[in-house]
Amino acid sequence: MNIGTAARQSGLPPKTIRYYEDIGLLTADRAANGYRDYSNEDVHRLRFVQRSRSLGFSVEECRQLLSLYTDRDRASADVKAIATEKLAQIDRKIAELTGLREMLGHLVEHCHGDARPDCPIIDGLSGRSRDH
Amino acid sequence: MNIGTAARQSGLPPKTIRYYEDIGLLTADRAANGYRDYSNEDVHRLRFVQRSRSLGFSVEECRQLLSLYTDRDRASADVKAIATEKLAQIDRKIAELTGLREMLGHLVEHCHGDARPDCPIIDGLSGRSRDH
DNA sequence: ATAAGGGTTCCAGCCGCTGGAAGCTCAAGT
DNA sequence: ACTTGAGCTTCCAGCGGCTGGAACCCTTAT
Known part of the structure; x- marks a missing residue:
């Protein structure tokens, strides 16, 4: 399928998908006419990244998660470690x-x-405290 | 006073102060040797921006707040409007x-x-829900 | 005289896209 | 067969808010 369809199915704009390919996060096959060609599995990966990003993972973290996702033999502990650290980051941010x-x-x-x-x-921002 | 002293007193790195001058947020006098020369009032303004930024205001919002800060005749309603909108943004972000x-x-x-x-x-990120 | 520790300028890069230009390909309508 | 319009390709530039580095100037102490 073409990039537009993959975009609709993954929830990512085509521009973003091309960008991800640019930085080597996800690759795509090419059709004879030079168009990118996405399989269903590709779309799964795109959705995976989309969800991960929307959960606040950085692109680099997505890269790690993606390799763990692709590697069928990874230990769930590896994934948990990343997610737990992210959780702590979110807690700090909320605080x-x-x-x-x-x-x-x-x-x-x-x-x-x-x-x-x-x-x-204004007084508060300027650091001149008043008596309340 | 020189930029380094102003930096120490305002809590902003010199680089950042120069950047603020670059984008026209704050200007500074120049000494005979070409060095930037800051008055105590300048430092007040720098601290004002520093606090505003750390409270989550964008640089553009700081520009507005700064002009309201400088303008002794401004209505506090103007300031309150900006701060209230910011408060709503923070609430949305927290949610x-x-x-x-x-x-x-x-x-x-x-x-x-x-x-x-x-x-x-991984299963959750991939969107394949399981029966937990 | 020289070395250290300021200051100055400008240029480049960080992240994660996003917009736009210029050109190709494809499918549908007349 | 031809045109139109949508969608694809590439590349380059810019957003916000700094931050690092290079190359150079100025001041002060030894």
Whole structure:
């Protein structure tokens, strides 16, 4: 099948698929006319990458996961190690964002939001703390 | 003061400060020898940007906030609008990551993580659901 | 005199795409 | 048979937000 069809079936834009081929993540056969030719198994791999990316794995991590996916003899422990590390990264990211949310939410709460130039958000950002 | 001192006092690397000047976010005076020369007020602005960036505002948003910061007559409503939108973005990001966390956590939980090639994480990523 | 530790400029690269130009091929309609 | 339009190919450039490195200048201490 052509790249457009593979794109529709995998949920990845054609541009992205070509890019993945460019960086050696996934290869594709070529038809006689020079068009890329994708098998169902290729589409499986594309979907695999699509899901992995959308779960927050980097392209390099996808490369690892893909080789584990392709290697029928890999130990599940290898995969688990990658996924567990990713989980920890996500937890850190959530904690960081929650901290931000709290600080920013606090600033917004204390801003009366009218036409007066007095603004706790600006003051907070500028580091000049006020007495609340 | 020189860029290195301004960097230390603002918490931004010199490279980043030069970059900000490059994109017209902040300007600096020049000393006779061609070195950038920062006033205390400049450092305030640098810190302001540093804080805003670390709170998740984009450089473009920092540009807006900075002009509101500099403009003593601005309405606090303008600032509040930007901050509130940012808050919503952060909430969306947290929700998204929480979803990821749940899905990935689920996969990791069900992976026995031993030497067997059978791996629910890989299966989950490949979209072939099993009956767990 | 010289060496270290600033500063300056500019150019290139990181990630993960994405847009656009120029040209080819294919399928359908007239 | 010819045209049109969609889809394919390649390559080059740019996004955001820095960051590293090269090559050079300036200042200060020994």
